[in-house]
Amino acid sequence: MSKNCYIIQTNCVTPLGFDVNSNFEAMLNGDSGIQCHKNSPLLGSSFYAATIDSTQLDVAFSKVECNAEFSRLEKMLILSLQPIISKQKVTPKSVFILSTTKGNITALENKEYPIEGTYLSVLAKKIALYFGFTTEPIVVSNACVSGVLAVAVANRMIQAGVYEEAFLVAGDEVSEFVLSGFNSFQAMSENPCKPYDKDRNGVTLGEATAAVYISSDESKIGKGSIKILGDGSVNDANHISGPSRTGEGLYRSISSALKEAYINPHQIDYLSAHGTATLYNDEMEAIAFSRLGLQNVPINSYKGFFGHTLGASGLLETVFAIECANRNQLIASKGYNENGVSQNINIIHKNAKKEITYFLKTASGFGGCNTAVVFEKIK
Amino acid sequence: MESLKVELKAKIIEVLNLEDISVEDINDNDPLFGEGLGLDSIDALELIVLLDKNYGIKLTDPKDGKAIFQSVETMAAFIAANRKK
Amino acid sequence: MNTENYISKYCQIENNTVFVNGEKLFELKDVGFSEFIKNAYKEFEIEYPKFFKMDNLSKLAFVTSEIILKDVCEKDQENDIAIVFANQSSSLDTDVKYQNSIQDKENYFPSPAVFVYTLPNICVGEISIKHQLKSENAFFVFENFNTKFITNYANQLIKSRKAESVLCGWVEFYQEKYKSFVYLVSKDGLLFHNEKNINTLYNK
Numbered sequence: 205m206s207k208n209c210y211i212i213q214t215n216c217v218t219p220l221g222f223d224v225n226s227n228f229e230a231m232l233n234g235d236s237g238i239q240c241h242k243n244s245p246l247l248g249s250s251f252y253a254a255t256i257d258s259t260q261l262d263v264a265f266s267k268v269e270c271n272a273e274f275s276r277l278e279k280m281l282i283l284s285l286q287p288i289i290s291k292q293k294v295t296p297k298s299v300f301i302l303s304t305t306k307g308n309i310t311a312l313e314n315k316e317y318p319i320e321g322t323y324l325s326v327l328a329k330k331i332a333l334y335f336g337f338t339t340e341p342i343v344v345s346n347a348c349v350s351g352v353l354a355v356a357v358a359n360r361m362i363q364a365g366v367y368e369e370a371f372l373v374a375g376d377e378v379s380e381f382v383l384s385g386f387n388s389f390q391a392m393s394e395n396p397c398k399p400y401d402k403d404r405n406g407v408t409l410g411e412a413t414a415a416v417y418i419s420s421d422e423s424k425i426g427k428g429s430i431k432i433l434g435d436g437s438v439n440d441a442n443h444i445s446g447p448s449r450t451g452e453g454l455y456r457s458i459s460s461a462l463k464e465a466y467i468n469p470h471q472i473d474y475l476s477a478h479g480t481a482t483l484y485n486d487e488m489e490a491i492a493f494s495r496l497g498l499q500n501v502p503i504n505s506y507k508g509f510f511g512h513t514l515g516a517s518g519l520l521e522t523v524f525a526i527e528c529a530n531r532n533q534l535i536a537s538k539g540y541n542e543n544g545v546s547q548n549i550n551i552i553h554k555n556a557k558k559e560i561t562y563f564l565k566t567a568s569g570f571g572g573c574n575t576a577v578v579f580e581k582i583k
Numbered sequence: 584m585e586s587l588k589v590e591l592k593a594k595i596i597e598v599l600n601l602e603d604i605s606v607e608d609i610n611d612n613d614p615l616f617g618e619g620l621g622l623d624s625i626d627a628l629e630l631i632v633l634l635d636k637n638y639g640i641k642l643t644d645p646k647d648g649k650a651i652f653q654s655v656e657t658m659a660a661f662i663a664a665n666r667k668k
Numbered sequence: 669m670n671t672e673n674y675i676s677k678y679c680q681i682e683n684n685t686v687f688v689n690g691e692k693l694f695e696l697k698d699v700g701f702s703e704f705i706k707n708a709y710k711e712f713e714i715e716y717p718k719f720f721k722m723d724n725l726s727k728l729a730f731v732t733s734e735i736i737l738k739d740v741c742e743k744d745q746e747n748d749i750a751i752v753f754a755n756q757s758s759s760l761d762t763d764v765k766y767q768n769s770i771q772d773k774e775n776y777f778p779s780p781a782v783f784v785y786t787l788p789n790i791c792v793g794e795i796s797i798k799h800q801l802k803s804e805n806a807f808f809v810f811e812n813f814n815t816k817f818i819t820n821y822a823n824q825l826i827k828s829r830k831a832e833s834v835l836c837g838w839v840e841f842y843q844e845k846y847k848s849f850v851y852l853v854s855k856d857g858l859l860f861h862n863e864k865n866i867n868t869l870y871n872k
Contacts, residue, residue, distance in 0.1 A: 206828075248776070305787060306763075306786075307758075309763065312763060312764065312767045313767070313771070319760070319764075322760060322763070323756065323757065323758070323760070323809075323811075324758050324809040325756060325809050325810055325811040326811075328809075340810065340811070340814055340817070342808060342810070342814075342817060343808060343809035343810065344806070344807075344808060345758055345787070345788050345789065345807055345809050346789045346805075346806055346807045347787045347789050347790075353806060357806070357821075360821060360824045360828070361820060361821065361824070363824060363828070364820045364821070364823065364824040364827075365820075366816070366817070366820045380770060381763075381766070381767065381770070381786075384770045384776075384778040384783075385766070385778060385780075385783035385786065387778070388628065388632065388778040388779065388783055389628060389780050389783065389784075390628065390631075390643075390645045436804070436830065437804055437805065437806060438802055438803060438804060439751075439792070439796040439801060439802060439803060439804075439805045440802065441793075441796040441797050441799075441800045441801050441802045441803075442797065443623070443624075443797070444625075444784055444790050444793045444794060444797070445624065445625055445780075445784050446624055452802055453802060456802055460804075460830060464828065464830075570784060570787055570789075570790065570793075571787060571789040571790045571792060571793035572793040572796060572797070573789060573792075573793070573805060598781075599721070599781075600720045600721045601717075601720070602717060602719075602720035621717070625780055625784060626781070628780035628781070629779060629780060629781045632777055632778075632780070635777065636777045
């Protein structure tokens with residue numbers, strides 16, 4: 205008999221606010237964290253990105269910790285997880301899972317700085333030690349699916365009986381490193397990104413952290429708890445930087461998650477998709493969703509609010525999908541006006557009320573990776 | 584023009600890590616993508632960097648690359664007409 | 669139902685030496701990694717031009733895996749083999765190379781072909797593409813090879829029927845310091861798939 209896993213608590217730190225509520229209210233209001241950055245030292249030309257104000261971050265951080273010996277990303281990670289830890293007890297059966305693609309990559313800019321400072325395991329240890337975890341931290345670094353894969357990993361390892369509960373935190377920063385890289389890929393949008401829209405022309409980058417607490421202890425289930433029903437993470441085996449034209453890996457990831465969940469596609473009430481706003485990604489997703497019969501399910505991308513936050517995105521968007529379910533609220537997919545994909549999928553164009561019981565979160569990324577997780581709201 | 588083509592072939596082999604292919608193996612009119620050298624989308628982006636780094640030519644729209652990167656012949660003609668260094 | 673899994677084949681590459689199932693099959697001393705891995709590629713008769721475009725981490729992971737998979741994967745049919753890899757340095761070796769291409773503003777030429785390898789899971793993608801493994805995959809980072817985690821994760825994939833077999837591995841590369849240890853976990857094989865056996869093989 206396998207154990208069931210539940211998401212009991214969530215939190216996030218983004219340019220729109222330092223908790224879930226403020227972020228959700230901002231989204232309902234149609235606000236976006238994306239801004240134009242002119243004369244930034246991070247890139248030769250002006251660009252759009254969703255960044256967190258460092259002064260505001262420092263002010264918020266100083267309220268929870270007076271020791272300033274933390275990098276900007278570490279502050280964001282700690283601020284995200286701290287409210288959750290304050291309500292839960294870390295035990296020898298608790299595991300800490302960090303999801304990130306580039307961690308403290310900005311430390312590479314300073315050639316005097318010891319290289320160990322950029323190790324993802326060192327970053328994970330530092331955060332784990334700060335919160336008093338005794339088990340070896342796990343770092344999930346699987347490109348843009350990392351955040352949602354971390355949920356699947358926690359679910360699987362708790363089912364395997366290795367841990368009883370997991371504290372997940374996901375984060376990535378906007379840096380010269382990733383900006384120049386996406387720019388060299390000619391993948392950056394000239395305007396704030398427009399997922400699934402006919403005028404979409406690329407990614408807008410963003411930075412954020414998100415945290416969730418997952419437990420198999422049914423006595424912890426309360427209002428707003430979410431059951432993890434199934435997951436899948438299947439590779440396209442097609443190209444290291446381009447998505448499969450048929451959406452095969454995403455199709456199989458969702459199929460695998462639905463099969464484990466004993467759920468049919470038509471039972472899904474809401475789908476929080478990846479929607480990076482590149483031509484190929486959005487088209488690939490639309491094909492995969494249609495192949496599965498998910499074309500009528502209300503779908504949105506949160507990239508128009510927060511940009512693509514890389515290793516954070518999957519977990520951040522899971523946090524918002526959970527909030528949508530708990531409020532029975534659909535959020536309009538920011539930046540979307542007119543269908544720009546070949547399939548007739550149901551992109552949410554207006555905020556609306558809807559009863560949400562079963563929902564799906566998906567992501568896809570470089571290396572051909574895809575991940576899908578199916579959730580159920582506990583009534 | 585002939586020396587530019589030879590130089591270009593050598594640079595393509597170097598930046599795209601084409602193993603076991605020499606300058607002599609590439610004909611001026613061989614298609615670079617698809618059947619020819621079998622280059623892919625990342626190679627196309629790398630050729631854009633090659634134009635910038637070696638000849639001071641900035642291509643901002645990757646779609647322009649399609650006509651320019653048909654063959655060494657078309658690339659060399661484009662470089663000769665647009666080079667800044 | 670038999671719930672036991674086995675290690676059916678394993679391969680290690682370190683100190684310019686290739687071991688397959690514990691047996692030394694290739695060695696090339698006194699050369700750098702690039703030279704060594706290219707010769708190993710030829711020695712094991714791998715033919716795959718994309719190999720030469722890979723970064724060092726991918727080359728290492730690819731050759732180690734290829735030695736195992738070339739006799740295991742059935743051509744022209746689906747092979748349900750998951751890939752679960754981990755290391756210590758993530759893609760740091762290529763991260764440093766990429767950072768150097770943007771460090772000097774007078775000589776600023778970020779390379780997309782280098783940038784794409786600044787993610788550790790790209791090596792998993794390369795192996796998946798070679799054998800058309802449309803299967804479960806994940807990449808983790810640990811301070812040291814976390815046998816307990818990888819063993820349980822692989823068993824869980826098989827138990828939950830998300831994969832028939834799992835290619836597990838530690839693939840570490842940073843500035844010429846490297847070690848790979850890749851093994852195939854499946855329903856039959858040489859050794860029981862447990863932490864003790866894996867630790868013994870890893871530390872050999």
